[in-house]
Amino acid sequence: xxxxxxxxxxxxxxxxxxxxxxxxxxxxxxxxxxxxxxxxxxxxxxxxxxxxxxxxxxxxxxxxxxxxxxxxxxxxxxxxxxxxxxxxxxxxxxxxxxxxxxxxxxxxxxxxxxxxxxxxxxxxxxxxxxxxxxxxxxxxxxxxxxxxxxxxxxxxxxxxxxxxxxxxxxxxxxxxxxxxxxxxxxxxxxxxxxxxxxxxxxxxxxxxxxxxxxxxxxxxxxxxxxxxxxxxxxxxxxxxxxxxxxxxxxxxxxxxxxxxxxxxxxxxxxxxxxxxxxxxxxxxxxxxxxxxxxxxxxxxxxxxxxxxxxxxxxxxxxxxxxxxxxxxxxxxxxxxxxxxxxxxxxxxxxxxxxxxxxxxxxxxxxxxxxxxxxxxxxxxxxxxxxxxxxxxxxxxxxxxxxxxxxxxxxxxxxxxxxxxxxxxxxxxxxxxxx
Amino acid sequence: xxxxxxxxxxxxxxxxxxxxxxxxxxxxxxxxxxxxxxxxxxxxxxxxxxxxxxxxxxxxxxxxxxxxxxxxxxxxxxxxxxxxxxxxxxxxxxxxxxxxxxxxxxxxxxxxxxxxxxxxxxxxxxxxxxxxxxxxxxxxxxxxxxxxxxxxxxxxxxxxxxxxxxxxxxxxxxxxxxxxxxxxxxxxxxxxxxxxxxxxxxxxxxxxxxxxxxxxxxxxxxxxxxxxxxxxxxxxxxxxxxxxxxxxxxxxxxxxxxxxxxxxxxxxxxxxxxxxxxxxxxxxxxxxxxxxxxxxxxxxxxxxxxxxxxxxxxxxxxxxxxxxxxxxxxxxxxxxxxxxxxxxxxxxxxxxxxxxxxxxxxxxxxxxxxxxxxxxxxxxxxxxxxxxxxxxxxxxxxxxxxxxxxxxxxxxxxxxxxxxxxxxxxxxxxxxxx
Numbered sequence: 001x002x003x004x005x006x007x008x009x010x011x012x013x014x015x016x017x018x019x020x021x022x023x024x025x026x027x028x029x030x031x032x033x034x035x036x037x038x039x040x041x042x043x044x045x046x047x048x049x050x051x052x053x054x055x056x057x058x059x060x061x062x063x064x065x066x067x068x069x070x071x072x073x074x075x076x077x078x079x080x081x082x083x084x085x086x087x088x089x090x091x092x093x094x095x096x097x098x099x100x101x102x103x104x105x106x107x108x109x110x111x112x113x114x115x116x117x118x119x120x121x122x123x124x125x126x127x128x129x130x131x132x133x134x135x136x137x138x139x140x141x142x143x144x145x146x147x148x149x150x151x152x153x154x155x156x157x158x159x160x161x162x163x164x165x166x167x168x169x170x171x172x173x174x175x176x177x178x179x180x181x182x183x184x185x186x187x188x189x190x191x192x193x194x195x196x197x198x199x200x201x202x203x204x205x206x207x208x209x210x211x212x213x214x215x216x217x218x219x220x221x222x223x224x225x226x227x228x229x230x231x232x233x234x235x236x237x238x239x240x241x242x243x244x245x246x247x248x249x250x251x252x253x254x255x256x257x258x259x260x261x262x263x264x265x266x267x268x269x270x271x272x273x274x275x276x277x278x279x280x281x282x283x284x285x286x287x288x289x290x291x292x293x294x295x296x297x298x299x300x301x302x303x304x305x306x307x308x309x310x311x312x313x314x315x316x317x318x319x320x321x322x323x324x325x326x327x328x329x330x331x332x333x334x335x336x337x338x339x340x341x342x343x344x345x346x347x348x349x350x351x352x353x354x355x356x357x358x359x360x361x362x363x364x365x366x367x368x369x370x371x372x373x374x375x376x377x378x379x380x381x382x383x384x385x386x387x388x389x390x391x392x393x394x395x396x397x398x399x400x401x402x403x404x405x406x407x408x409x410x411x412x413x414x415x416x417x418x419x420x421x422x423x424x425x426x427x428x429x430x431x432x433x434x
Numbered sequence: 435x436x437x438x439x440x441x442x443x444x445x446x447x448x449x450x451x452x453x454x455x456x457x458x459x460x461x462x463x464x465x466x467x468x469x470x471x472x473x474x475x476x477x478x479x480x481x482x483x484x485x486x487x488x489x490x491x492x493x494x495x496x497x498x499x500x501x502x503x504x505x506x507x508x509x510x511x512x513x514x515x516x517x518x519x520x521x522x523x524x525x526x527x528x529x530x531x532x533x534x535x536x537x538x539x540x541x542x543x544x545x546x547x548x549x550x551x552x553x554x555x556x557x558x559x560x561x562x563x564x565x566x567x568x569x570x571x572x573x574x575x576x577x578x579x580x581x582x583x584x585x586x587x588x589x590x591x592x593x594x595x596x597x598x599x600x601x602x603x604x605x606x607x608x609x610x611x612x613x614x615x616x617x618x619x620x621x622x623x624x625x626x627x628x629x630x631x632x633x634x635x636x637x638x639x640x641x642x643x644x645x646x647x648x649x650x651x652x653x654x655x656x657x658x659x660x661x662x663x664x665x666x667x668x669x670x671x672x673x674x675x676x677x678x679x680x681x682x683x684x685x686x687x688x689x690x691x692x693x694x695x696x697x698x699x700x701x702x703x704x705x706x707x708x709x710x711x712x713x714x715x716x717x718x719x720x721x722x723x724x725x726x727x728x729x730x731x732x733x734x735x736x737x738x739x740x741x742x743x744x745x746x747x748x749x750x751x752x753x754x755x756x757x758x759x760x761x762x763x764x765x766x767x768x769x770x771x772x773x774x775x776x777x778x779x780x781x782x783x784x785x786x787x788x789x790x791x792x793x794x795x796x797x798x799x800x801x802x803x804x805x806x807x808x809x810x811x812x813x814x815x816x817x818x819x820x821x822x823x824x825x826x827x828x829x830x831x832x833x834x835x836x837x838x839x840x841x842x843x844x845x846x847x848x849x850x851x852x853x854x855x856x857x858x859x860x861x862x863x864x865x866x867x868x
Contacts, residue, residue: 017594072506
């Protein structure tokens with residue numbers, strides 16, 4: 001989000017309403033996050049114009065382009081771009097992420113999404129989106145192809161023997177000859193192996209299919225969890241699924257999103273939150289809510305709870321986990337449509353921590369120590385101010401409690417997450433002929 | 435080319451053989467070119483591993499990523515990336531180029547290629563490339579879709595009225611609803627209109643289909659011409675084709691590639707050229723030549739001319755114009771295979787100007803004044819040294835003859851080429867309903 005994760009943040013006097021296309025704005029945010037020793041900066045994305053242009057800043061720079069521009073003015077912070085497996089080709093996308101990894105010295109991450117909704121499909125020659133399970137099946141094969149391409153050059157393929165006039169050894173750069181249900185890709189990639197071997201793989205869907213994909217492939221998971229109990233259950237479930245597939249549970253980092261609304265007193269924090277909520281235009285927000293719930297705005301009177309007869313999650317082919325999160329939140333707290341809109345407008349379903357820096361640090365500590373998170377995706381309601389406050393006032397508290405690094409310990413994103421560089425899966429020639 | 439356009443340049447003692455993946459190398463080259471007030475820096479590309487990894491540095495950073503990294507350390511020079519219309523989707527690619535244009539403050543250009551050869555097809559689920567005419571038909575429709583997407587936001591769509599809570603006017607951001615033979619794309623683009631309106635469109639194929647596409651869409655054309663007469667004929671032909679389609683011939687800039695081999699004396703320049711040619715490994719080069727000519731290496735004895743019974747151009751589905759250029763060059767000058775390899779290894783079919791800075795400036799001037807070029811694509815045999823010499827010794831001569839700018843006159847690539855910013859083709863709402 002350009003001016004902050006609260007949908008009305010752009011209306012504040014200090015916000016730049018054109019920040020969504022300003023590379024300088026994002027470069028400054030990344031430098032600020034790097035000063036705070038954040039693991040990474042992350043951009044959500046979808047290949048469709050999402051939301052109402054009337055309601056808030058819409059349209060955004062393509063994330064691999066934006067993160068490359070950020071790479072040039074930073075030196076340590078990780079760079080995680082969202083890209084769709086449903087609306088890309090594996091050859092092009094694998095190369096692009098490997099390019100970002102090269103250009104940034106090993107700081108690239110890929111948030112793998114399957115892109116819910118019929119709107120995106122219509123930008124890609126389709127009348128409607130492929131079914132949920134079909135999208136996830138394609139995503140898994142897409143990742144297999146990408147892994148093979150990233151490994152199609154041995155790390156030591158190029159020997160650069162000027163005297164003999166031999167640049168690389170042919171047998172260390174090999175076709176992948178992938179033939180699958182969704183893809184036939186010959187390879188090899190047209191780029192030597194990247195500094196991290198492969199970019200860090202991130203996943204964010206919390207549906208059954210999404211959790212299955214995460215357990216198999218993800219090294220970090222972004223998730224929206226409203227309560228500590230939900231977050232603990234999600235954490236335990238995903239770690240168990242990962243272990244069940246023979247992976248070390250430490251090799252997947254679970255990172256709930258949190259919206260820190262910070263004031264020097266609790267009253268000031270609450271005032272900021274109320275001020276922002278009052279800037280939401282409810283009729284626009286209701287339109288969006290109706291779309292997600294597959295009903296009409298007239299089905300959602302402002303001062304009544306959600307209708308009882310909403311579709312079940314398994315009928316939803318779109319963003320299943322988001323749908324369930326919204327319905328569960330509304331039902332659990334018996335919220336009216338107006339109240340629900342306030343909650344979603346502030347954090348879009350992520351947990352909001354409102355209070356003083358100490359209260360926010362306490363909340364983070366309690367989630368972390370209670371086994372609900374390996375770390376957090378910090379989503380300030382207002383940018384850059386909310387990030388600045390977090391870096392200057394919350395991070396030092398976490399550092400003094402030995403909960404957070406005081407400096408980077410290595411140059412790559414994998415170092416920040418304490419994950420090893422993947423060895424090359426492709427068999428060495430000697431192994432292949434053994 | 436990373437270490438220079440001569441294929442053996444990487445073997446020189448001063449060359450960095452890993453420059454092909456070094457962003458710092460390319461950033462320094464771009465800064466050097468910007469010091470020389472060049473219009474732009476340009477990267478060829480293909481979504482396939484091209485050439486022999488044993489022979490010379492292979493694999494390259496994806497151009498839109500690389501140019502974005504360059505944008506961050508330069509302020510004026512144009513940034514032209516090659517991308518294929520055969521192996522991309524228009525929605526994703528249109529957005530990526532618009533993103534580069536935003537991030538660079540209006541310096542993006544797109545060299546539109548259709549990607550010849552069966553090898554690339556095999557990276558994209560195909561057994562062979564689509565036929566030549568089919569690829570060009572798709573390219574034309576691809577460009578139509580891209581134009582519509584770039585114009586799907588009016589320039590003044592976003593009004594950012596914080597008081598009223600209205601960010602953009604809905605009627606100024608409209609679907610394109612494109613339905614064609616190759617593409618169905620709903621739109622609008624998920625990004626406000628770019629600083630240049632649209633990136634500069636560049637084209638480089640010289641086949642009949644290629645010239646047709648250029649005359650209709652291109653604003654700049656890269657071309658390989660061996661002789662002044664050929665260059666003049668190509669120039670006159672393409673300007674006439676452009677005018678015949680109702681376009682101002684000034685709106686298309688024709689830029690032959692030239693390889694300047696510069697020495698402080700003519701003898702020194704010739705020595706440098708010979709030194710480089712002697713570093714070519716002929717058996718590798720013959721393999722590549724055989725592939726292009728669709729024969730086997732055994733069909734090409736080193737000390738004999740090309741075989742008489744090569745296929746006609748219209749049987750070639752690949753890079754038609756490159757095929758014809760090579761065959762014409764060999765036949766016209768009655769070159770042996772070995773001699774042909776030397777000529778191609780140095781400039782890959784582009785004209786080589788070998789001599790002192792004054793001789794090179796004279797040659798450039800003569801081509802320019804004889805109606806063979808609006809400008810040139812400078813392809814130094816060795817990088818960065820060849821570019822440095824050109825900037826420091828040839829550019830000042832051209833400036834003193836009033837043939838080249840002494841400073842940039844505007845911030846965007848369109849300014850450098852003296853081309854207007856395109857007005858939005860999409861009808862305004864009032865016009866649409868009139």
